[in-house]
Amino acid sequence: MLSETGLLIPCGPFCVRIRSRLPGLAKELRLLYRDFPVLGEDTFVDFEVQLRSPNLLRKFFRPQISLDCDGRIPFKPLPLTQAFPMLEWGLNWVISSHAHDHLAIHGAVVERNGQCLILAADPGSGKSTLCAALVHDGWRLLSDELTLVRLEDGLVQPIVRPISLKNQSIGVVRALGNEIVLGKVCHDTAKGSIAHVRPPLQSVLSMEQRALPTLLVFPRYRNGASLHSVPEGKAQALLEMTRHTFNFPVLAGAGFEALGRLIDQVRAYRIEYSSFDQVIPEIDRLWLNSP
Amino acid sequence: MKPRATTHLLVDTLRVPEIAFSYGVREWEALVWQSRSAELMAQLYVALDKADVLAAAPAAARRHLTIAKTIADKHTAAIESELIALREALEPLGMPVVLLKGAAYCGLQHHASLGRLFNDIDIMVPKHALAAAEERLLWAGWLPSHTSAYDQRYYRNWMHEIPPLEHKHRATVLDVHHTILPPTSGIKPDPKDLFEASIPLSGNLSFFRVLGRADMVIHSACHLFFGEFHKGLRDLHDLHLLLSDFGAEEQFWRDLVARANALNLALPLLDALTQCNRLYHTQVPARVFADLGRLGTSPYPTFLRNWLFEHALRPVHTSAFGWTTWLAHRAVFVRSHWLRMPLPLLLYHLTYKVFFTK
Numbered sequence: 001m002l003s004e005t006g007l008l009i010p011c012g013p014f015c016v017r018i019r020s021r022l023p024g025l026a027k028e029l030r031l032l033y034r035d036f037p038v039l040g041e042d043t044f045v046d047f048e049v050q051l052r053s054p055n056l057l058r059k060f061f062r063p064q065i066s067l068d069c070d071g072r073i074p075f076k077p078l079p080l081t082q083a084f085p086m087l088e089w090g091l092n093w094v095i096s097s098h099a100h101d102h103l104a105i106h107g108a109v110v111e112r113n114g115q116c117l118i119l120a121a122d123p124g125s126g127k128s129t130l131c132a133a134l135v136h137d138g139w140r141l142l143s144d145e146l147t148l149v150r151l152e153d154g155l156v157q158p159i160v161r162p163i164s165l166k167n168q169s170i171g172v173v174r175a176l177g178n179e180i181v182l183g184k185v186c187h188d189t190a191k192g193s194i195a196h197v198r199p200p201l202q203s204v205l206s207m208e209q210r211a212l213p214t215l216l217v218f219p220r221y222r223n224g225a226s227l228h229s230v231p232e233g234k235a236q237a238l239l240e241m242t243r244h245t246f247n248f249p250v251l252a253g254a255g256f257e258a259l260g261r262l263i264d265q266v267r268a269y270r271i272e273y274s275s276f277d278q279v280i281p282e283i284d285r286l287w288l289n290s291p
Numbered sequence: 292m293k294p295r296a297t298t299h300l301l302v303d304t305l306r307v308p309e310i311a312f313s314y315g316v317r318e319w320e321a322l323v324w325q326s327r328s329a330e331l332m333a334q335l336y337v338a339l340d341k342a343d344v345l346a347a348a349p350a351a352a353r354r355h356l357t358i359a360k361t362i363a364d365k366h367t368a369a370i371e372s373e374l375i376a377l378r379e380a381l382e383p384l385g386m387p388v389v390l391l392k393g394a395a396y397c398g399l400q401h402h403a404s405l406g407r408l409f410n411d412i413d414i415m416v417p418k419h420a421l422a423a424a425e426e427r428l429l430w431a432g433w434l435p436s437h438t439s440a441y442d443q444r445y446y447r448n449w450m451h452e453i454p455p456l457e458h459k460h461r462a463t464v465l466d467v468h469h470t471i472l473p474p475t476s477g478i479k480p481d482p483k484d485l486f487e488a489s490i491p492l493s494g495n496l497s498f499f500r501v502l503g504r505a506d507m508v509i510h511s512a513c514h515l516f517f518g519e520f521h522k523g524l525r526d527l528h529d530l531h532l533l534l535s536d537f538g539a540e541e542q543f544w545r546d547l548v549a550r551a552n553a554l555n556l557a558l559p560l561l562d563a564l565t566q567c568n569r570l571y572h573t574q575v576p577a578r579v580f581a582d583l584g585r586l587g588t589s590p591y592p593t594f595l596r597n598w599l600f601e602h603a604l605r606p607v608h609t610s611a612f613g614w615t616t617w618l619a620h621r622a623v624f625v626r627s628h629w630l631r632m633p634l635p636l637l638l639y640h641l642t643y644k645v646f647f648t649k
Contacts, residue, residue, distance in 0.1 A: 015351075042316060044316055044319070044320060044349050044351035044352065045320050046323070046351060046355065047324075048324060048609065050609070070324045070327050070328045070608055071324075071328035071606070071607035071608045071609070071612070072328060098355075098358070100358045100361065100362060101354065101357075101358055250362060250365065251365075252365050252368075252369075
């Protein structure tokens, strides 16, 4: 099916058709997207994404794959073994470079009781790892990579997809319990080793439910650090978020206003930690101490 | 099931937006994909909006089109502020600065700039003033983006522009030209003529000039038909709008033919007019075709030429794309290099690009 009609998957505010003849890709998709709904024939397909060999030579000699989205090729080809991570990066690219009726923030977002917590940080700060731990702890996953805030009403649009883990995080999250389902570990990518976690069934089932942002945390994992949690001022939080918002230059004035409204709406904190045992209770405390 | 090949869906809809009333979800989908890959989505929005067809579009399609229009409007606003910055940098030099292509349409507030995306800004300055202009631009934050010694030499010795500059804060790309064609192409229009025929803009952009009407059309035609066709449909759409506007005056066509003859560029202009007429049904007087046909003759058989342009001018999307389109794009790529440089230089350039670039 993947090679002929393609596979339709809901991808946040979009529906994407994936096409590929690559062996192994279907297996990984079946494992990680198991609980996703099968979309009907009459669904409007927003984007078509294809994964294939960049040319005949690279099909056989040091095989590579290339990702094509509606005739555009956003990345350079990668070795064949990195097909699945490439697909996930490609989908992130599709969303963040087209969902311009949203703020596209580089951040994880989880929900409880209709309200959500945004984790925004530079790569390598442990954002996805913390997100996976919170989701394991009962929070609903909205997204581990891209927080989409609708310009219209300030609500966060879920993009339920597998959580992407890097290097040591893979072991850390695996150790959380047997109920965590991990895809194949893919070594030697540009970001080191990568593995994806299957999103929980409950998060998949409620992928249409948007949530109101109320808490913003800038997390930073530092080996051996003791817990350090401080409130962050509105101005500083706004400045930092302009850096994490992918489409800020595109949205210009409308983006600035939307980000301003978001910052007004949330309480912001900066947390440094070295273990889940420190950080999760602290987040729970901040969550419950809502004014 | 592979979607039906809908080769002309996009151009047909741009031309007669009302036909979209009969479209089902599959056609609207293909329309969104094709206009996205051709960078014509906001222009499509403008056409559909004008014909009141937008309300008939599925919500998802309307959403993409509306976002595209919003983004395009931001591009226009950004270009305007970039032009002000450029004026501040270049005004003290007291030399003419001509805006080319998109920036020119924008400066003229021509409807060819409506919904257009701007990947870069193209300007032309007199060759003797290049060094001074480059220095002023450097001080204003426009830094060279191609820094390898080979690229520098390639642009400076052989091309009609200096290596592209990129603004260190705003990342906007600026191409500074000193003429309209690579000197290595063998056709050397005298830039002095182009500057002399150029027209000053009005209002707060009065510092800038744009090419004369005939030159503007000829330049856009050359840019497309001497280059590659990635944005072929878009560039042709620009030309269609320019021609539909300028062509209302009989004098324009006479100037156009005379100018193409003087610049030795009748053939690319003929190609442009033929393709505009074929795809967008641009009104061109029969006499103009006849005159240009006499002036610019092609060494290749007509059927080959027709086949090449017909296939290369399709949206680069699977719904309109087959292996013949792929072949045509390859052929056009080779052709663009062939037209740009004499064979020994071409061989040297390709050898370098294949073996010595990382």
